[in-house]
Amino acid sequence: MSSDRLRRISWWDVAIIAITLVVLLVAAGAVDNFGSSRNFGFLVLDLLPIALIALPMTFVVITGEIDLSVASTLGLTSAVLGSLWNQGLPMETIVPLCVLLGAVLGAVNGLFVTVFKLPSLAVTIGTLALFRGLAFVVLGDSAVADFPAAFTSWVTGGVGGGPIPNALVLLVVLAAVAGLVLHATPVGRAVFATGANEQAARFSGIRVDKLKFWLFVSSGAVAGLAGVLWTLRYSSARADNGVGLELAVVAAVLLGGVSIFGGKGALPGVLAGVVLLATLQNALRLEDVTNESLNIVTGVLLIVSVLLPNLGRSLRATLRRRRLRAARHT
C-alpha cells in the first residue's frame, strides 16, 4: 500500500519534472531571446514570489488545509512597508518588521483554524478579504516608490554583480531547508501523517493543532517576505500588489502533484510546477500571447494535473478487474 503510494508520487514527480525540462528546452530552442541571461533574470524574478509562497503552502496543503490569504498578506506587508518608509523608519528595521507582520497575520489564520476549529478554506477566504482591505486602509490607492537603491538593486541584481540572481540564491537556500524538513525530519513525517489521517496522527501522539498553527505562521511569514521582495523588485509599495497570486500558488502546488485532500506530495514536484507555469507564461509572452489569454493555459493545466492521475488510477483499476475476470475464466 505505502510502496504503491510512493511509486505513484514519484511517477507524477518524474513526469512533471520531465515535462518542465522539455518545455524549458523547447522554449530555449524555439523562442527568440528566451535563453538570454536578461530574460533568465526576469524569469527568476517572476517566479520568485510564487515559488517562495509555494514552499509553506506545500506543507499546509499536505496537512489537508489551505491558505488562500497569502496574496493579501503580501499586499498588506507591501502597504505597511511603504507606509513605514514614508514615516522615516530605516529599511533595516522595516524589513524584519514586515516579515514579523506576515507571521502575525499567519497566526491569526492559525488561531481560527486550530483554536476555533473552523475550516481553513472559509477562514482564509475571510482573511483574504480582511488583509487586502486593511492594505487599502493603510495605503489607500497611492503608491510609495522612493526606496533606497541599495535594497532594490539587491533584489534585481546578481551575486557579486554576476549573472546568478541574488533572488535565486535566496530561493534555493529556502527551498533546500523546506525540502529537508518535509522529507527528512519528524516534522515532515508528522505533516504527511496528519494529512493522511488526522485522527490516527493525534492518537499516535502528533500535536496536530500545534503543527498546523506553526505552518500557518510560517506561511504568513514567507508571504510577508515575498511582500518585501515584491515591493523592492518593482520599487513600488501598493495595496493591490499581488492580487490573485494565491491562485497561481495553489495551481503550482497542485500541478506539482500535491493532493488537495492532503497526505500526498513532494517538494521537487512543486518546484517543477512553479518553474513550468512561469516558463510557459514567460515563453508565450515573448511570443506575444497576451497575459490574460495565458489564463487558459494556467486553468487547463491546473485541472489536468488532478484529472490525469485520477484517470490513470481508474484505468489501472479497470485493467486489474479485467485481468481478474480473465483469470477466473481460465
Added chain:
Amino acid sequence: MSALKAPPAAAWWSSVVRAREAGIVLALVALVAYTAVSNPRFLSGQSVRDILLGTSILAVLAVGQAVVVITRNIDLSVGSVLGLSAFTVGSVVQDNPGLPVVVALLAGVGIGVVCGTLNALLVRYGQVPALVVTLGTLYAFRGVTYLTAGGQQITADELPRAFLGFADASVLGVPWLVVIAVAVTVAVGVLLRNYRLGRELYAMGSSPEAAALVGIKVGRNTLVAFAISGAAAGLAGVLFAVRFGTIDAAAGTGYELNVVAAAVVGGVAVFGGSGTVWGAALGALLLTVIGSSLTVLDIDQFWQQAIVGALILLAIAIDRLVALRTARALRKGGPHVQ
C-alpha cells in the same frame, strides 16, 4: 440533519435557521437606521434604487452559489462566467440591435448552463474536487473572454437603447432587475425547500456517502446544482451588461469573493448541508447596504473589503457556535433524535 422531507418535527431546526436569518435582518435594520439617522438622504428614492439594483446582481449570484455550497461543493468560476456571458451577450446585442431583451437573458442563462455543466462533469466524472475544477475554470473562462474580446470594449453608446432601457424599466414601480432577482430567489428557494431534488441536495451536503447509499442520484444532482449556479452567473452577466452598459473582458473579475462572502454571511455553511437561499440573498443585500452606508457616512470606501472579511470570519464563527450548541442539545435530547 436534513431529512428528505421537511417534517413538522424539525421545527427546532427551522427555528435555528430562522434565528440565523433573523440575525442578518437585525444587523440590516440597525445599519439602515443608524445610517438614515445620520444622513436622511440614505433613504431617498435614488439611493434605495441603487442599493436594490446592486443587490439584485449579487443576490442572483449568491443564490446560485448557495445551491452548490449546500451540496458541499464550491463554484469559484462565477465571476468569470459572468464576464463571459456579459461580453458575449453584449457583442451579440451590439450586432443585432433588434434582439428582444428576453432572448438576451436566455442566451446568458444558456452560456452559464454550459459552463456549469462543464464544471459538474469534471467534478463528477473526473473526480476532481470542485475547489480545483472551478479555480481552473475561473482562469480558463476568463482567458476565453479575453481571447474573444481581444482588448475590445463595448460601450453604452454601442448598445441599443431598448437593451439599456431595461435597467430603468420597472413593473409597478419595481425595477425589472429586482423582479428577476426576487423571482430567481423564490424559485430556487421553493425548489430547495419543497421538492425532492432540493432535499436531496441538502442530504448530499450533510453526508455524501450516506446520500449515495440511500440511492440518491449524486451525479445527476451535482450536475443540476452546478447548472443552476452557472445559469445564475450567466443571467447575472446579462444583468451586469444591462446595468453598466460598458463591458470589457475584465467584467466581474474578483466577484467570486463577494458571492461566497454573501452566501457565507447569509448562513450557508461552507461544509454543506445547511443554509438557505433566502439567507444568501439577505447576505447579498447586507453587503451592498454596507457599501452604500460607508459612502453616505463618509467613511473611507477602502474599509469595505476589510469589513467584508471581518463579517465572513464573524459569520463562520457564529455558525460554528450554533452548530456546537445544536449538537449538545441533540445529545441531551430524547430518543427520537438518535
